[in-house]
Amino acid sequence: MQADYTIIGGGIVGLSVAWGLLRAGKSVIVLDGDDGSFRASRGNFGLIWVQSKGLGNPAYARWTQRSAALWQGFAAELGAGAGVDLSLRQEGGYDFHLDEAKLEATVARYAALRDALRGDYPFEVLGHNALKREEPEVGPRVAGAILHHQDGHVNPLRLLRALAVDVRRLGGQVLAGQAVTDVEAKGGALRIICASGQPVEAAQVVLCAGLGTMELGPKLGFSAPVRPQRGQVLVTEKLPKLMNRPSATIRQVDEGGIQIGASAEEVGLDDRVSTPTAAAIAAQAVAVMPRLASAQMVRSWAALRIMSPDGLPIYARSATLPGVSLVTCHSGITLAAAHALLLPRWLDAATDAPDLDAFSEARFALS
Numbered sequence: 001m002q003a004d005y006t007i008i009g010g011g012i013v014g015l016s017v018a019w020g021l022l023r024a025g026k027s028v029i030v031l032d033g034d035d036g037s038f039r040a041s042r043g044n045f046g047l048i049w050v051q052s053k054g055l056g057n058p059a060y061a062r063w064t065q066r067s068a069a070l071w072q073g074f075a076a077e078l079g080a081g082a083g084v085d086l087s088l089r090q091e092g093g094y095d096f097h098l099d100e101a102k103l104e105a106t107v108a109r110y111a112a113l114r115d116a117l118r119g120d121y122p123f124e125v126l127g128h129n130a131l132k133r134e135e136p137e138v139g140p141r142v143a144g145a146i147l148h149h150q151d152g153h154v155n156p157l158r159l160l161r162a163l164a165v166d167v168r169r170l171g172g173q174v175l176a177g178q179a180v181t182d183v184e185a186k187g188g189a190l191r192i193i194c195a196s197g198q199p200v201e202a203a204q205v206v207l208c209a210g211l212g213t214m215e216l217g218p219k220l221g222f223s224a225p226v227r228p229q230r231g232q233v234l235v236t237e238k239l240p241k242l243m244n245r246p247s248a249t250i251r252q253v254d255e256g257g258i259q260i261g262a263s264a265e266e267v268g269l270d271d272r273v274s275t276p277t278a279a280a281i282a283a284q285a286v287a288v289m290p291r292l293a294s295a296q297m298v299r300s301w302a303a304l305r306i307m308s309p310d311g312l313p314i315y316a317r318s319a320t321l322p323g324v325s326l327v328t329c330h331s332g333i334t335l336a337a338a339h340a341l342l343l344p345r346w347l348d349a350a351t352d353a354p355d356l357d358a359f360s361e362a363r364f365a366l367s
Helices: 012-023 058-082 100-116 128-134 156-169 210-220 275-288 290-294 336-341 343-347
Strands: 002-008 028-031 093-097 123-127 144-148 173-175 180-186 189-194 200-207 227-238 250-252 257-260 297-307 314-317 324-328
Touching: 002 012, 002 189, 012 028, 012 156, 012 324, 012 336, 012 343, 028 200, 058 100, 058 156, 058 336, 093 100, 100 123, 100 144, 123 128, 128 144, 156 173, 180 210, 200 210, 210 297, 210 324, 227 275, 257 275, 275 290, 336 343
Parallel strands: 002 028, 002 200, 028 173, 200 324
Antiparallel strands: 093 144, 123 144, 180 189, 189 200, 227 257, 227 297, 250 257, 314 324
16 A cells, blocks of 8 residues: 555544645545554543633644644544544633642733734633623632633534544545554555555655654654553433533533543553542532532543643654654644645655754654
8 A cells, every 4th residue: 555645643634634645636544553553532621722721832832723724624634535523622721720829820821822822812810700791600719710811612523423423434544453563664655564564655754653653763863752641531320511611620411411630640550440539630629619509420531642841842853864744732722723734745855844953752852
């Protein structure tokens, strides 16, 4: 099998890149792992989130803003092609605070980032009474919230399904159960070596394998300094509408359930649910919205994020295998629109490609 591009990894990141390349007229093969692989795409929170991204790194703030601005058009085109409603809502999102001093400290950091972005960082601070008018269910312990107007959320499983369907509709080949062990140059092309023996060649290869990058990346000329970070999620029974906008820790999904999360645990490759962590995030949610204390929990799960040392994406070209690139991040939902609509130009080294030098692996050599 041969193609212009082979994408290693069939999650949100890999399929978004594949979709964008197919849309640009390239032929694409996607090689995906088996069902037992660690998959952030099946466990994420579904946020399209700008606020807090780029604190201390304005380049990252600008990149997430560009992607968020592209999401409406991306969702409309993808949804129409796949026949899937992604349940996209971009009406802003909250950062709730129970402590007045912490709220003020966070506002100061947001204001500094807004200054660095020359005012292009639309947020406002809502005290308790103003927040209560927007979200009547917030409890008396909530000091206030930061409302950022570029934020939103989407149904992540519908997004994954839509990408899988439309990549195939556009002519992409998706091969499941393919564990890639190496890539080697062969006669002007790149040969992808699969454990199954499946022969695949391509002019270019994009490594989007999530945590699989830890093992495969160094073989392909990358330092690939990524690690797993566990996050846990709780979901309630379906409830009447309780929230008008999502937050980074609580959101009401399109089916009606309340999704609760925001834990961050350094536990290695362990995606088991931890009862103490689940209890802690539940207690935090009840402090924000007391009505949740009487809600029935119907599901819980844990999943592993893909984290770089500084938490930012990595976009890199191999120093040893020309034509091989690395794309990895922990914000696959937020950046899906940019990965689909902008990243193909970077992969092709086009003159109008986005400048992603700030996210190369070179930054780790300097630290």
